[in-house]
Amino acid sequence: MEAGIVGLPNVGKSTLFNALTAAGIASENYPFCTIEPNVGAVAVPDPRLDTIQGFIKTQKVIPAILQLVDIAGIVRGASEGEGLGNKFLTHIRNVDAIVHVVRCFEDGDIIHVDGSVDPIRDIETIDTELMLADMQSVEQMADKAKRTARTGDKDAKRRVALLEKCKELLDDGKPVRGLQLDDPADRKEFAMLQLLTAKRVLYVANVEEDDLAGEGPLVQKVRDRAAAEGGEVVAVCARLESELIELDPEDRAEMLESVGLKEPALAVLARGIYTLLGLQSYFTAGEKEVRAWTIPEGATAPQGAGVIHTDFERGFIRAEVYALSDLEEYKSEKAIREAGKLRVEGKEYVLKDGDICHFLFNV
Numbered sequence: 001m002e003a004g005i006v007g008l009p010n011v012g013k014s015t016l017f018n019a020l021t022a023a024g025i026a027s028e029n030y031p032f033c034t035i036e037p038n039v040g041a042v043a044v045p046d047p048r049l050d051t052i053q054g055f056i057k058t059q060k061v062i063p064a065i066l067q068l069v070d071i072a073g074i075v076r077g078a079s080e081g082e083g084l085g086n087k088f089l090t091h092i093r094n095v096d097a098i099v100h101v102v103r104c105f106e107d108g109d110i111i112h113v114d115g116s117v118d119p120i121r122d123i124e125t126i127d128t129e130l131m132l133a134d135m136q137s138v139e140q141m142a143d144k145a146k147r148t149a150r151t152g153d154k155d156a157k158r159r160v161a162l163l164e165k166c167k168e169l170l171d172d173g174k175p176v177r178g179l180q181l182d183d184p185a186d187r188k189e190f191a192m193l194q195l196l197t198a199k200r201v202l203y204v205a206n207v208e209e210d211d212l213a214g215e216g217p218l219v220q221k222v223r224d225r226a227a228a229e230g231g232e233v234v235a236v237c238a239r240l241e242s243e244l245i246e247l248d249p250e251d252r253a254e255m256l257e258s259v260g261l262k263e264p265a266l267a268v269l270a271r272g273i274y275t276l277l278g279l280q281s282y283f284t285a286g287e288k289e290v291r292a293w294t295i296p297e298g299a300t301a302p303q304g305a306g307v308i309h310t311d312f313e314r315g316f317i318r319a320e321v322y323a324l325s326d327l328e329e330y331k332s333e334k335a336i337r338e339a340g341k342l343r344v345e346g347k348e349y350v351l352k353d354g355d356i357c358h359f360l361f362n363v
Contacts, residue, residue: 001064001065001066001096001273001277001279001294002066002067002068002069002094002097003066003067003068003069003095003097003098003099003202003273004068004069004071004091004092004094004095004097004098004099004126004199005017005068005069005070005071005099005101006071006092006098006099006126007098007100007101007102007103007126008103008113008114008122008125008126009105009113010112010113010120011101011102011103011206011270012101012103012206012238012239013070013071013101014038014070015238015239015241015242016101016204016236016238016240016241016284017038017040017068017070018245018263018266019238019241019242019244019245020040020042020068020227020241020266020269021040021041021068021183022245023043023252026051028258028303030254031270033091038069038070039068039069039070039304040067040068040070041065041066041067041068042065042066042067042068042266042271043063043064043065043066043266044063044064044065044066044266044270044281044292044294045063045266045267045270046063046064046281046292046323048254048283048292048354049061049063049283049292051324051327051328052283052290052324052327052356053290053295054284055327055331055332056285056286056290056304056327056332056333057287058285058287058288058289058290059287059288059289060288060289060290061289061290061291062289062290063283063292064292064293064294066270067093068099069094069095070121071091071092076211080168091195092130092196092199093196094254095199095261096199096277097199097200097201097202097273097277098199098200098201098202099201099202099204099269099273100123100126100201100202100203100204101204101206101207102119102122102123102203102205102206102222103122103234104117104118104119104205104207104211104214104216104218104219104222105205105206105207105211105218106130107210107212108145109344113201113355115183117218119205119218119219119221119222120221120225122220123203123212123225126315127175127197129175129350129356130175130196130197131174131175131196131197132276133172134166134170134175134176134195134197135167135170135171137193137195137196138163138167138170138193138195139167141159141163141193142163142164142167145159145160145163146160146245147254155189158185158186158189159189161191162181162186162190162193163193164191165179166195170197170257171274175197175198175229176195176197176265177197177198177199177200177201177230177300178229178230179198183186183265199275200231200277201226201229201231201232202231202232202233202234202272202273203222203225203226203231203232203233203234203270204233204234204235204236204269205218205219205222205233205234205235205236206236206237206238207219207236207237208239209234209237209239209240211235212235212237212240212259212260212261213235214234214235215288216234219233219235227360231276232275232276232292233270233272234265234268234269234272236265236268236269240327241264241265243255244264245259250288252264255282263343273300274294277296278296278297279294279296279297280294280295280296280297280351280352280353280354281293281295281296281297281353281354282304282351282352282354282355282356282357283324283355283356283357284308284356284357284358285333285356292310293300293307294307295307295351297353298350298353299311299317299350300347300348300349300351301316301319301321301345301346301347301349301350301351301357301359302316302347303351304319304351304357305319305357305359305361308359310338311361311363312359312361314361314363315343315361315362315363316360316361317350317360317361317362318344318345318346318357318359318360319342319344319345319349319357319358319359319360320342320343320345320359320360321343321344321345321355321356321357321359322341322342322355323334323343323352323354323355323357324354324356327356335342
């Protein structure tokens with residue numbers, strides 16, 4: 001799972017990236033501090049892993065991994081070559097979701113590229129540049145698809161029709177993520193277009209320490225905007241998080257408590273991305289490792305097994321499944337099995353968040 005962090009220069013993108021990944025990259029107070037994308041892999045916090053290990057002693061615990069890409073600041077006119085031009089576009093195309101950092105605090109010591117703080121204006125600047133870039137892509141792909149469609153190619157005709165729908169939305173100033181597609185073939189083709197505004201967006205409202213809950217008027221504007229387009233919002237103080245990452249775990253916990261927070265930003269951000277993309281986790285547990293696996297909501301047991309290895313899905317026979325609550329009650333897998341609580345599920349079983357599974361397969 002990969003998320004690209006975008007935003008205008010000087011909104012706190014790199015500071016947040018530093019805090020989340022402890023990568024120590026530059027985060028100075030000037031535009032285009034980030035030129036090449038910085039990539040960091042971070043463990044997704046999940047206390048259920050520790051709970052499982054408390055009952056199943058194992059050699060290691062492997063959490064789900066979130067890869068974060070800190071992309072260069074985008075400015076007005078970027079789609080036409082302003083700032084770093086189209087350099088950022090390829091980096092955004094390759095991610096699963098966009099984490100859009102929006103400045104929601106006033107600070108005269110930190111330069112804003114537009115001279116004042118207005119989160120909605122900032123969001124619209126980024127959206128406009130992404131839509132303009134998509135319009136260019138759609139026009140180029142449509143020209144090529146139309147030439148192929150003249151030969152009678154059915155796939156090309158489907159692509160032409162799909163691109164025309166995308167163009168209508170973009171011409172109306174709307175991102176293509178709002179396109180409703182019922183045909184699975186259309187959805188598959190749509191994903192292959194790799195349009196920027198097809199990405200789901202998690203807005204990170206970068207706040208000051210006096211508004212950690214994100215209840216201020218600037219954050220509320222972002223929440224209203226996100227609600228209108230089906231997005232998600234989390235409030236984070238990037239400056240505070242950058243201070244927390246310098247502390248050892250005990251001092252970090254004490255500082256979090258002192259400011260009224262229960263957990264650092266990474267946990268909040270990861271949950272936000274999971275919710276945004278409709279993701280969940282199941283677990284495998286044994287003597288060698290306890291591990292979290294990320295799957296889409298609604299995934300069947302064979303599909304979940306395929307995340308481990310394609311052979312698991314191809315040769316799927318059955319899954320043995322139990323819940324974390326069963327492990328907490330019976331204390332061991334052996335006791336769960338003896339109590340008849342270990343379920344045997346077939347190919348039609350839809351995995352639930354938190355399921356603990358063993359897969360049987362034959363290839």
